[in-house]
Amino acid sequence: METTVEHLERYGKFVKSQSAKYADLAKTDIISYVKKFTLGGSDAGIMLEVDPFSSRQMRMDRMLGKMEEQEDSYILRRGHANEPFVASEFSLATGMNVIDGESYVNKDYPWISCHTDRTIIDKEFNSVPLEIKTISRNGKFNASEYEWGKGCKFNDNGELLIEDDTIPAHYMAQCQLYMFMAKTDYMYLAADIMSDSNGIRIYKIKRDDEIVNRILDAMTDFMFNHVLEGKDFPSQAAAEISPLAVDEKNMAVADKQLETLITTYKAIDAELNELKEAKEDVSMQIKALLANAKGAVNSFGKTLCTFTKTISRRFDSKALLNDHPEFSSYYKDCAPSYILRVK
Structure with missing residues (x-):
């Protein structure tokens, strides 16, 4: 190059x-x-x-x-x-x-x-x-x-x-x-x-x-x-995979490898959802124990966690476009992307 x-x-x-x-x-x-x-x-x-x-x-x-x-x-x-x-x-x-x-x-x-x-x-x-x-x-x-x-x-x-x-x-x-x-x-x-x-x-x-x-x-x-x-x-695993053949509707015809990968994907996704729910449950219990405290330390004085109030300030683009729809065409950024949804 x-x-x-x-x-x-x-x-x-x-x-x-x-x-x-x-x-x-x-x-x-x-x-x-x-x-x-x-x-x-x-x-x-x-x-x-x-x-x-x-x-x-x-x-x-x-x-x-x-x-x-x-x-x-x-x-x-x-x-x-x-x-x-x-x-x-x-x-x-x-x-x-x-x-x-x-x-x-x-x-x-x-x-x-x-x-x-x-x-x-x-x-x-x-x-x-x-x-x-x-x-x-x-x-x-x-x-x-x-x-x-x-x-x-x-x-x-x-x-x-x-x-x-x-x-x-x-x-x-x-x-x-x-x-x-x-x-x-x-x-x-x-x-x-x-x-x-x-x-x-x-x-x-x-x-x-x-x-x-x-x-x-x-x-x-x-x-x-x-x-x-x-x-x-690209990941090494993805780089070594050859694309599947497609039918007349441009749909890939699944082989055993794809079916196995989709099954694995679903299992991982389900596990992640369970972990997310478990994490949120534990988080709520920790917050309840802390109540109004700023955090917690162990018996040696080492900080284990902090609990602080924050105010999030976000730009509400949806409200702006509702109030001023004429701005829409100036700020739209059109870029191709691919979204995978596993059924």
């Missing part, structure tokens, strides 16, 4: 809007703030739909504030704290100097920004990125798409004897984007696999322009055809 002047202008307006909306966030969490209008290295795998932990819809929802950013966790903190150790082990194994990482932007793709964990000064004095991962074994570890190779082999002088680039697909995508942004033909990834007592594993990743172009196209499509348009991504 080619970047145009129109793209740049539309994106500029989006950045201005998001910057104003999340101005307070910039004061407390600059990383989360930047994610509100840019895509980074960890998003590359999401855009190619190879990330096992996130999806394009989830990333879009986080960018637009419909979903909270990933909370801090022990695993994330451990990974960050472990970076200096892994960097030191990499330098020990390869003899290459490791310095702080660098930030990268690209004038043709201002919606993409990257910051590498570390930068290597190789033996030809080139600066290349080093990505660092701290990995725990889990149920997905041995799946082929998340496979880790045995790593490169170096001799005692730090000379590379055997190359290995077998890393999970979402990390490969991340490295490919880093190489594009850093304008390098290769980089290294160092992984500390916590259950491996043989030391860190080192992988040499070479640039693949075909993958790079797919990432750039996917990120541009994500930003301009979905985020700026407010257009959600």
Whole structure:
């Protein structure tokens, strides 16, 4: 997808809007703030739909504030704290100097920004990125798409004897984007696999322009055809379904799959209605117990709930059009929509 002047202008307006909306966030969490209008290295795998932990819809929802950013966790903190150790082990194994990482932007793709964990000064004095991962074994570890190779082999002088680039697909995508942004033909990834007592594993990743172009196209499509348009991504399940044949009245002829889905839909709908009624009943009981109280706390003083009076002020468009029907044609917004009603 080619970047145009129109793209740049539309994106500029989006950045201005998001910057104003999340101005307070910039004061407390600059990383989360930047994610509100840019895509980074960890998003590359999401855009190619190879990330096992996130999806394009989830990333879009986080960018637009419909979903909270990933909370801090022990695993994330451990990974960050472990970076200096892994960097030191990499330098020990390869003899290459490791310095702080660098930030990268690209004038043709201002919606993409990257910051590498570390930068290597190789033996030809080139600066290349080093990505660092701290990995725990889990149920997905041995799946082929998340496979880790045995790593490169170096001799005692730090000379590379055997190359290995077998890393999970979402990390490969991340490295490919880093190489594009850093304008390098290769980089290294160092992984500390916590259950491996043989030391860190080192992988040499070479640039693949075909993958790079797919990432750039996917990120541009994500930003301009979905985020700026407010257009959600179809669910994976829906995307894989082939439409049914229709009869002369343009009615789909149901097969067993559709009949099963409709039965499931009805069951879920009935359950939701029951839950809604149960929730309302519990809500009324809580309000009765609170009476005129402003809320409730537990025995430790922690607030459990609040109960406040609010006055809702809504614009009564129906009353306006009844009083002034001549306004109707000026404010009608006609847009197609599809409503599903299950019988």
